Amino acid sequence: MTQRKPTHRRTLLLTAVTTTLGVGLFLAGGLALSPWSAAPSTPASPAAAGGPATGGDPLATDITGLQRHLRGAPQDAVALSTLGLDYVEQAKSTADPSYYPKAEAVLTRSLAIQKKDNFTALGGMAALEAARHRFAQALDWAQRAVAVNPYNSSLYGTLADACTQLGRYSEAAEAVQRMVDLRPGSPSLSRASYVAELRGDIPTARADMQRALQDAGGPADQAFAHYYLGELAFNSGDRATELAQARAGLRVAPSSTSLLQARAKAEAALGNTGAAIADFTRAVQRVPQPEYILQLGELYQSLGRTKEAEQQYEVFRAEQRLFAANGVTLDSDAALFEADHGNPRRALAIAREGIRSRPFLESHDALAWALHINGQDREALAESGRALSQGMRNALFHYHRGLIEKALGDRAAARDDLTEALTINPHFSPLYAPKARAALAALKDPA
Known part of the structure; x- marks a missing residue:
């Protein structure tokens, strides 16, 4: 269970804000949290489209509603771009990269229908390419989106994310500051926290993330902030605070897989390996994120349970093949x-x-x-x-x-x-x- 995501996930988050930092969920999340202006014809939910909800999953509900809407209005460029963004987010939240080709298809259609000033689709392409770890392409799309709409804070989030992963740290910091200036809130403050973390300024990173928690607009934002407050604590050696933040986040978002993983990591560090294995196993069963699978495998290996570790490593290899087959670098x-x-x-x-x-x-x-x-x-x-x-x-x-x-x-x-x-x-x-x-x-x- 290595510290592979400095919080990479942020490789895991900002899906809602949800995601290493890790990197894809973090990259896509600001778009989901700060919806862009949509055309009046675009339904906000299946209810708006005259359909039922889908199993209590808001994202699946939105996807179902948009698909239904597009069957009757296939030329709605904004609905297509919104569906593309939802597909990117769904790929992250389910660890199913087969959504990426779907996202590319609908975003490409949106851009073909509305060739000018389609900043929603441009931003969606930036999020997609970042999720596939094609960061040079993500930067190009983000720059094009910002050129069309320089007053949208979420677009500066995608720009900052691409610059960060390309090692252009000062440009990333400038984009984050612009994002904060335009709209101080959980997505922008979370990125400001990461800027501080990357330069080793943990007190500022913690303060910014605490502000993100205070400004959280709902359970998903609260869960995200609790997750990263815990990560900041754990990465500084504070196991107890990581556990406390994971528990606090699960109280507001009981279905959060990332917080379940965070609780497992804290439990393992505190020596409660039985609980850690149980929580990691539940997390992997819910969402087979390669990071979770690897952490469970390395925990097994540390306990001398070699056969069980190897089983997890085989699953990790299979997941990597699946991601590569769907265009992820x-x-x-x-x-x-x-x-x-x-x-x-x-x-x-x-x-x-x-x-x-x-x-x-x-x-x-x-x-x-x-x-x-x-x-x-x-x-x-x-x-x-x-x-x-x-x-x-x-x-x-x-x-x-x-x-x-x-x-x-x-x-x-x-x-x-x-x-x-x-x-x-x-x-x-x-x-x-x-x-x-x-x-x-x-x-x-x-x-």
Whole structure:
């Protein structure tokens, strides 16, 4: 259970705001939270279209209503673009990448019907490409959308997200500030929190996320803020606060899978492995996010339950194949998995490709680790330096750097980085934190 998402997910969030930070849900979420102006003909829900709700799932309900509406009005460009955005979000919330081709199809139709000033579809394409980890394309679409509508805060969110993942951190910060200026609220304050986190300013990151919680417009926004307040705490070694925030979020959003995963992570770090396995298993059964699957597998491995770990790793591999088949570019998560549990040469190939499409801090760390696993430690050290160049406090990055320095024979530097990893978060991973402690103890012995 590594700290792979600095909160990557934000790879997981901002779906509603929901998503690493991780990266796709975070990238799509502002669009969902801050609806753009729609044409009067576009239904807001199936009820508006004369149909029933769909199982209590608001997103599925919206998709059903839009599909019904479009059967009667197939040339409604705004409805098509809104449906495309919903498909992107549904892919994230269900971990089903088959929604991405559907999203591309309806967004392309929308742009063909309304060729001029169609900023909703342009923003939808930006969200789609970001979700598929095609960040250069996402940036191009976002810039085109902002050029059409420079007063829409959500568009600056997609612009900021693309700039962040492309390593253009000052441009990302400027876009986030513009977003805050236009509309201070959960989506913009959450991104401001992430800007601060990336530069290692945890007090500001926490304060901005607390403001996002205070400004939350509903249970989904509250759940998102609780999730990331917990992540900020956990990534600083505070297991109890992570657990408390997960529980608080689940009280307002009992069906949140991301908060269930957060609770599991805190339980594992607190030594309650039975509860952690149960919660991780429920999270994976609800939404087979590769991150959740890998965390469960590594928890099993840390407990010596090798067969069960391997079962999860096989599921992870299958999920990665499914994502790749639907146009998602594999990068840091896949590279780290192959480096730690699979094929070192494949890890390096994925990491090198990932750095080209997503030159973000995580990608530099993944490339550093893949290079180390392949015995290329000088180059690995340089990449590790790039991963830490913004000042981000990340235990996994320092753990990797410490072992790279150890391999190069720099015992003093290795001791410093391993100590830093365990100082930042002594429980950053049930599998690798013990290895960090063991390596540090060996380095303290006389050479």
